[in-house]
Amino acid sequence: MSDDIKKGLMGVIVDETSISKVMPEINSLTYRGYAAQDLCANCNFEEVAYLILNKELPNKKQLLKFVKQERNERKLSKTLLNVIKEMPKKSHPMDVARTAVSVMGLEDKETTDNSPDANLRKTMRIFAKTPVALAAFYRLRKGKKIISPKKNLSFAENFFYMCFGKVPQKDIVKAFDVSLILYAEHSFNVSTFTARTITSSLSDIHGAITGAIASLKGPLHGGANEEVMHMMNKIKRPENALKWINNALENKSVVMGFGHRVYKSGDSRVPTMREYFGKVAKIKKDKKFEKIYDIVEKVMIDRKNIHPNVDYPTGPTYHLMGFDTDFFTPIFVISRIIGWSAHIIEQHATNKLIRPLAAYNGSHYRKVSQIKDR
Ligand SMILES: CC(C)(COP(=O)(O)OP(=O)(O)OC[C@H]1O[C@@H](n2cnc3c(N)ncnc32)[C@H](O)[C@@H]1OP(=O)(O)O)[C@@H](O)C(=O)NCCC(=O)NCCS
Numbered sequence: 220m221s222d223d224i225k226k227g228l229m230g231v232i233v234d235e236t237s238i239s240k241v242m243p244e245i246n247s248l249t250y251r252g253y254a255a256q257d258l259c260a261n262c263n264f265e266e267v268a269y270l271i272l273n274k275e276l277p278n279k280k281q282l283l284k285f286v287k288q289e290r291n292e293r294k295l296s297k298t299l300l301n302v303i304k305e306m307p308k309k310s311h312p313m314d315v316a317r318t319a320v321s322v323m324g325l326e327d328k329e330t331t332d333n334s335p336d337a338n339l340r341k342t343m344r345i346f347a348k349t350p351v352a353l354a355a356f357y358r359l360r361k362g363k364k365i366i367s368p369k370k371n372l373s374f375a376e377n378f379f380y381m382c383f384g385k386v387p388q389k390d391i392v393k394a395f396d397v398s399l400i401l402y403a404e405h406s407f408n409v410s411t412f413t414a415r416t417i418t419s420s421l422s423d424i425h426g427a428i429t430g431a432i433a434s435l436k437g438p439l440h441g442g443a444n445e446e447v448m449h450m451m452n453k454i455k456r457p458e459n460a461l462k463w464i465n466n467a468l469e470n471k472s473v474v475m476g477f478g479h480r481v482y483k484s485g486d487s488r489v490p491t492m493r494e495y496f497g498k499v500a501k502i503k504k505d506k507k508f509e510k511i512y513d514i515v516e517k518v519m520i521d522r523k524n525i526h527p528n529v530d531y532p533t534g535p536t537y538h539l540m541g542f543d544t545d546f547f548t549p550i551f552v553i554s555r556i557i558g559w560s561a562h563i564i565e566q567h568a569t570n571k572l573i574r575p576l577a578a579y580n581g582s583h584y585r586k587v588s589q590i591k592d593r
Pocket of ligand 1: 438441476481
């Protein structure tokens, strides 16, 4: 293959962005210049969502308005609820999320208005309704009654409430909130680039987010947090972990939750999420997954110098919180809607159609023969 071909666009800078950056001087992911871990320590998810969308942290009044808007948009239409009720119970919830956003696009009065203000309004609707749609499916497939959202609950609390019928203790909600902050945005990853590519033809935000969800589903991207849990379930007990991981490496298997296209010496989001994983494990009095976590991580670093990415600690954290494994990536979705939307708005503001070239390696020119001669 020619050196001119940048397979996977590796190392290629395709555009500018002011939304997020991994800053080498502090070795950290930053949103609008703020380190993600500082945001986790000092803000809730709604404040960070406001920052990513509006470029500045909100003051009290601005936050109140933002929170109110989100809470007022939570209700689903009858049509969307009926679509969810008709979905096969075996559907992957990522496909449910993708379909739900697509249906929202059919219903939204502003679907074709790509102005920044309309896009912000549509973002609020998608942001508020997607968790409600997912939670409704979560309940329905277990044969349980749907729980309507509550306006007096935060974004994180409300998701627990709609799934489980109650809000867990403060520290669990905080751990979930932190995971949402860490998942909210990560520059030109594959799903965001998908969203920007769709947007570049001047298509709409519902289409772009629908495509981004499909992209996030893959195990090399968001789907990794589910794969981490499958791996931990296969390992079963800490005593099995060393043998399991050594075997996996002998067999040249890809170990999910490790490695990253951008971070080569450790994902800056991991220490924060690892800390909250520990807190949740302590509350749940279940140290098994932490032990497995540490053994696998040590071998991956010692033998391969490959570090964990954020999906490694989020997987077992969500499991301990009580979520079904196939809901881990949908939780990523309800947070990343914010990052995708900011990128869609940025793409519209400075748009250039994304249309790369390919080196052709197919047949030479051929003449078409009549069907009777073939
Ligand atoms: C994320 C990922 C796709 C990045 O891939 P990339 O930048 O294209 O890097 P490569 O896949 O080319 O990896 C480089 C080398 O490290 C190895 N490697 C990378 N991640 C690995 C992993 N998770 N397990 C085992 N080996 C891994 C590759 O096999 C390759 O080895 P080689 O040079 O001997 O062939 C890759 O690390 C991966 O598949 N990780 C697992 C899935 C995951 O956790 N995704 C979530 C990302 S946030």
